[in-house]
Amino acid sequence: MAFMAKKKPEVKLNSWGIYTPWTDQSKELPTLIKMTHDIPCELDVEFGYIVNIKKAKNKKLAYCIYHPEIPDEEGKPLPPFDGEVYIKQNDWNFFIGDTIWQPVENKQGAWRITLAIEGKIVADETFNLILQSSPAD
Secondary structure, three states: OOOOOOOOOEEEEEEEEEEOOOOOOOOOOOOEEEEOOEEEOOOOOEEEEEEEEEOOOOOEEEEEEEOOOOEOOOOOEOOOEEEEEEOOOOEEEEEEEEEOOOOHHHHOEEEEEEEEEOOEEEEEEEEEEEOOOOOOO
């Protein structure tokens, strides 16, 4: 009896950096503004990356955003933001990212964003959020 070789997901990083604002209700992916890993730590800046995933329809895609030690209301570091989505088709573009919220001062540092399929990391990018010095008065 012959066994079919298990198809391995193909994941390609299409772009990374700063994007136009995005909402998860939108069917459209955000538009790339600038390819970079250095992100200005400013209010409402949208950053992340877009991957193209092939040969993985209906598999679970796990995402995780590790941010610097941003304190919650009680001063404890927020846990990484994570979740899962199902891969919708065999040739699928997916945006993963985050945006800066108030207060911006505690958002600077390294933000690592990973994607995994079946427990195997398939994309891993780190962004350096840089607090811009304010101009002298």
